[in-house]
Amino acid sequence: MADEDIKSKDREESLIEIILGSSHEFSLPSQIFNAITFSGILTSLLIFCADTFLGQARRENNFAFGLSVTVAYFWLYGKSRETGDYRDYTIYYVLLELAILLQSWFMYCGVAGVAPLIALHFIVTVSLILEGWRKYSLMAFIILVVTGLFCTELALPDIARHYADPRNHLINIFIYFILIGCGIVVCVMLVMQNHKMQYERINQFNQSLDQSKQDLEMVILEQKEDRRTIQKTLEEKELLLREIHHRVKNNLQVISSMLLLQQNKLQNQETLEAFNTAGSRVQSIALVHELLYQSDTIAHIDFQTYAEKLVQYLSDMYRRDQRVKIEIKADNVVLSVEDAIACGLVVTELVSNSLKYAFPGRSSGTVGIHLKDVDGQRYELWIYDNGVGFKGEVDWDKSATLGLLLVRELVEGQLEGNIQLERKAGAFWKITWSTPECESQREQDDE
Known part of the structure; x- marks a missing residue:
């Protein structure tokens, strides 16, 4: 049943759109014009048939006029539907209405006989010409013609033709009035039905919206x-990671304390130095986890803060009576956890070497740490001192120093970078490496 209602509604919409035109293609005045001209076709045909049936079309001129009016309405209706704009044909419509008015005036007892046509002419024509650009001239022309008809009938009443039989005249006028009224009703119903369907479409669209x-x-x-x-899950994981970093830091602190306690019982200087080195390495890693636990982010570390705390620990351990100035400059660089741990171990080894061996017999010196971000993807770390420096070349393959081997492994293995020793006033270590994003981009460029 619902499908039949939908199909019936579709047929109804199709019929009205065939007569008036689609609301997407025709404006409301154009739809009114289409409805009026279509009803004009039907009305002129009905009047023509009624005249013929009542025996009023015995004269050939009446037959030709009725047929001409029907053809004219049909032409106006077709042109409006073809172009989609009625305004170019408004003047033709007005002339057609005036022709019908004049013919009716001469045939049906002057003004009294054409009063319904005059009313229709004003109602319909005025509603159309108000949309046109020639509305003022057309209004003046219509008023002039109607006024002229009134004046002519008053001055020359015999010009208007009269029927010999008043009964036929009244019947004819009644039929015309009914047909014209039906035409107006049809136009109004078509326009109202079209607007009702548009309103329903809008409601359906609004409901869909x-x-x-x-x-x-x-x-x-x-x-x-x-x-x-x-x-919430991220906050829980972040809290868990902070707790993990805190516990790892505590565990490393325990290890460092155990090494320190064991160190107090050692007599051999070489073993004592080994324990000191191991403790400093453990402490460098513990500092990373401490900073991660305390910082706002758990993925990156401010290298300036990290280096200052690490160097303070190393200074307290190795500087003894020397007054060594330590310069730290990091340019607000933040590092990932992996890079920070590797750099911390490198700084621990190289700064420890400088504090232990760079200033023999001297009471003062300078050790520097400088980390800079080259272009957002590459970093350079300088670790230098103004001490005695290295004697001869550093043979990485044959070096017996565990600390330098560890430095090389951290730089080349974990950071995937390069390390160079430049001989200036003391030792000058230059370490360069790139972020993983830079490496992947470089591999894509090579491909």
């Missing part, structure tokens, strides 16, 4: 809930 809005609101609410869940 409301449903889409509700669905979208539901999706947004679900996304907000998912975001809150994800945010």
